[in-house]
Amino acid sequence: MMKPLAVLSQTVNKNVIVELKGKREYRGVLDGYDPHMNVVLKNAEEFYDGDPVRKMGLVIVRGDNVIYISP
Amino acid sequence: MMKPLAVLSQTVNKNVIVELKGKREYRGVLDGYDPHMNVVLKNAEEFYDGDPVRKMGLVIVRGDNVIYISP
Amino acid sequence: MMKPLAVLSQTVNKNVIVELKGKREYRGVLDGYDPHMNVVLKNAEEFYDGDPVRKMGLVIVRGDNVIYISP
Amino acid sequence: MMKPLAVLSQTVNKNVIVELKGKREYRGVLDGYDPHMNVVLKNAEEFYDGDPVRKMGLVIVRGDNVIYISP
Amino acid sequence: MMKPLAVLSQTVNKNVIVELKGKREYRGVLDGYDPHMNVVLKNAEEFYDGDPVRKMGLVIVRGDNVIYISP
Amino acid sequence: MMKPLAVLSQTVNKNVIVELKGKREYRGVLDGYDPHMNVVLKNAEEFYDGDPVRKMGLVIVRGDNVIYISP
Amino acid sequence: MMKPLAVLSQTVNKNVIVELKGKREYRGVLDGYDPHMNVVLKNAEEFYDGDPVRKMGLVIVRGDNVIYISP
Numbered sequence: 001m002m003k004p005l006a007v008l009s010q011t012v013n014k015n016v017i018v019e020l021k022g023k024r025e026y027r028g029v030l031d032g033y034d035p036h037m038n039v040v041l042k043n044a045e046e047f048y049d050g051d052p053v054r055k056m057g058l059v060i061v062r063g064d065n066v067i068y069i070s071p
Numbered sequence: 072m073m074k075p076l077a078v079l080s081q082t083v084n085k086n087v088i089v090e091l092k093g094k095r096e097y098r099g100v101l102d103g104y105d106p107h108m109n110v111v112l113k114n115a116e117e118f119y120d121g122d123p124v125r126k127m128g129l130v131i132v133r134g135d136n137v138i139y140i141s142p
Numbered sequence: 143m144m145k146p147l148a149v150l151s152q153t154v155n156k157n158v159i160v161e162l163k164g165k166r167e168y169r170g171v172l173d174g175y176d177p178h179m180n181v182v183l184k185n186a187e188e189f190y191d192g193d194p195v196r197k198m199g200l201v202i203v204r205g206d207n208v209i210y211i212s213p
Numbered sequence: 214m215m216k217p218l219a220v221l222s223q224t225v226n227k228n229v230i231v232e233l234k235g236k237r238e239y240r241g242v243l244d245g246y247d248p249h250m251n252v253v254l255k256n257a258e259e260f261y262d263g264d265p266v267r268k269m270g271l272v273i274v275r276g277d278n279v280i281y282i283s284p
Numbered sequence: 285m286m287k288p289l290a291v292l293s294q295t296v297n298k299n300v301i302v303e304l305k306g307k308r309e310y311r312g313v314l315d316g317y318d319p320h321m322n323v324v325l326k327n328a329e330e331f332y333d334g335d336p337v338r339k340m341g342l343v344i345v346r347g348d349n350v351i352y353i354s355p
Numbered sequence: 356m357m358k359p360l361a362v363l364s365q366t367v368n369k370n371v372i373v374e375l376k377g378k379r380e381y382r383g384v385l386d387g388y389d390p391h392m393n394v395v396l397k398n399a400e401e402f403y404d405g406d407p408v409r410k411m412g413l414v415i416v417r418g419d420n421v422i423y424i425s426p
Numbered sequence: 427m428m429k430p431l432a433v434l435s436q437t438v439n440k441n442v443i444v445e446l447k448g449k450r451e452y453r454g455v456l457d458g459y460d461p462h463m464n465v466v467l468k469n470a471e472e473f474y475d476g477d478p479v480r481k482m483g484l485v486i487v488r489g490d491n492v493i494y495i496s497p
Contacts, residue, residue, distance in 0.1 A: 001083050001084075001102065001103045002102050002103040002111050003104070003111070004103060004104070004105050004109040004110070004111055006103070007103070007111050007131050012427050013427075020493065021093070021136075024493065026494070031428050031433075032427045032429045032430060032432070032433070033429070033430070037109070038430040038463070040428050040433050046494075056496045057497075058433065058496065059495070060433050060494060060496070062463060062492045062493060062494065062495075063133075064135075064490075064492075065447075065493055066135075067091065067132070067133060067136055068097070068127075068130050068131060068133065069130070069131045070127045070128075070129065070130040071129050072155075072174045073173050073174040073182050074174045074175070074176050074182070075174060075176050075181070075182055077174070078173075078174070092164070108180070108202075108204060137204045137206075138166065138207055139188075139198075140202045140204075141200065142200050143226075143244065145246070145247050145253070146245060146247050146251040146252070146273045147247070148245070149244075149253050149271065149273050150273070179251070179273075179275060206277075208275045209237065209274070209275060210239070210272050210273060210275065211275075212269045213270075213271050214315065214316045215316040215324050216318055216324070217318050217323070217344045218318070219316070220316070220342065220344050221344070234306070250322070250344075250346060277348075279346045280304065280308065280346060281344060281346065282344045282346075283343040284342050285367050285368075285386065286387040286395050287395070288388070288389050288393040288394070288395055288415045289389070290387070291386075291387070291413065292415070305377070321393070321417060350417045350419075351379065351416070351420055352411075352414050352416045353414070354413065354414040354415070355412075356438050356439075357466050358458045358460050359458060359460050359464040359466055360460070362466050362484065362486050376448070418488075422446065422488060423452070423472075423482075423485050423486060423487045424486045425484065
């Protein structure tokens with residue numbers, strides 16, 4: 001058994017997909033997180049409805065809008 | 072009588088259906104959970120409006136959007 | 143006078159209707175609950191807009207989306 | 214001055230109208246409540262957009278969706 | 285400087301306008317309130333999109349839906 | 356560095372713009388606030404989609420719907 | 427590893443993009459923040475759907491509506 005935050009802990013410095021409400025998706029290297037599932041991504045790219053939108057060296061994505069996070 | 076979290080506890084390592092708002096559904100093996108109903112699924116598959124969308128080896132699904140979880 | 147959770151306590155092992163936002167309804171035998179109104183139903187059936195959708199031996203319905211629960 | 218919960222306390226065993234978001238209304242005898250404004254109604258009737266929908270001997274209406282409660 | 289709850293405290297027994305989401309407005313005499321901005325109005329009238337809908341001798345309006353309260 | 360509430364503290368008795376969800380905007384003199392960003396405005400004017408709607412001598416605007424507050 | 431608030435701490439006095447729900451974006455110099463991700467921006471500009479809308483010397487943007495913050 002792995003609790004959700006333990007999975008995030010194991011995923012630091014690895015690639016993740018962060019899917020949000022409203023057809024937004026962020027892909028990048030997980031740099032950090034907190035118990036609200038706010039996450040920090042490095043070398044991130046934003047997608048809207050599957051299409052790339054913007055590249056960001058560093059981004060804090062708010063946990064409130066997260067649908068899922070997949071390592 | 073079984074409290075909701077006790078049902079989740081019993082379901083670890085078994086197949087579950089996680090139904091979310093917005094016609095999203097996740098099926099996989101329950102690997103973990105927390106009191107917010109955030110869940111970790113292994114060998115998961117995402118469905119949208121009944122159609123398969125994406126396979127994920129591991130995924131954290133946020134509890135906020137859950138409608139129901141069925142073992 | 144009966145507090146809401148006391149009504150749930152009395153209803154364990156009896157049939158309930160759980161009405162959710164979004165035209166969803168669950169009927170089954172109440173097996174458990176917690177203070178957030180998350181409920182566990184046995185021998186449950188899901189209805190959408192009045193029509194039967196799916197039968198589930200066991201289901202945890204999240205309290206967040208509940209409109210009402212009727213014994 | 215009467216605090217909101219004090220008004221509910223005085224209204225136990227009297228008729229109330231519970232108006233919810235989404236054009237839903239419940240009328241019945243107030244049997245109980247809690248600090249979240251979850252209420253228990255006896256001899257209740259549900260209305261949708263002003264039309265009667267369903268009669269229920271006992272119902273717990275979740276406080277989250279309440280717009281107003283009127284004795 | 286006047287904190288929001290201090291303004292409510294001063295307004296007890298005076299007329300208030302309570303504007304809610306969804307084009308609803310309540311006017312009446314403020315009879316009570318709590319820290320969640322749940323308010324009790326006496327001799328209240330409900331308006332929808334500016335038109336009068338219903339008169340209520342006493343009503344508890346839930347704070348969750350409040351946009352503003354004006355003495 | 357200035358924390359958000361420190362900015363509000365400095366702005367008491369000065370003009371502010373309070374932008375809410377749903378195209379609503381309030382302009383007036385900041386008379387008070389609390390940690391939820393509920394604010395009290397004096398000599399306030401409400402705008403909807405940029406057009407003036409209503410003048411209010413005193414108004415409590417609920418923090419929940421605030422998008423931004425600008426001195 | 428960098429927690430989300432640690433990233434904000436490092437970004438004080440630097441340019442940030444604050445993306446909100448509803449196609450709103452704020453760009454400016456980060457002047458402060460709190461644990462709710464409420465942020466204070468100096469020399470800020472508001473964009474709606476990519477187009478510039480309004481310049482503000484100082485603005486408190488509420489954390490509730492934040493999708494992401496990028497240094």
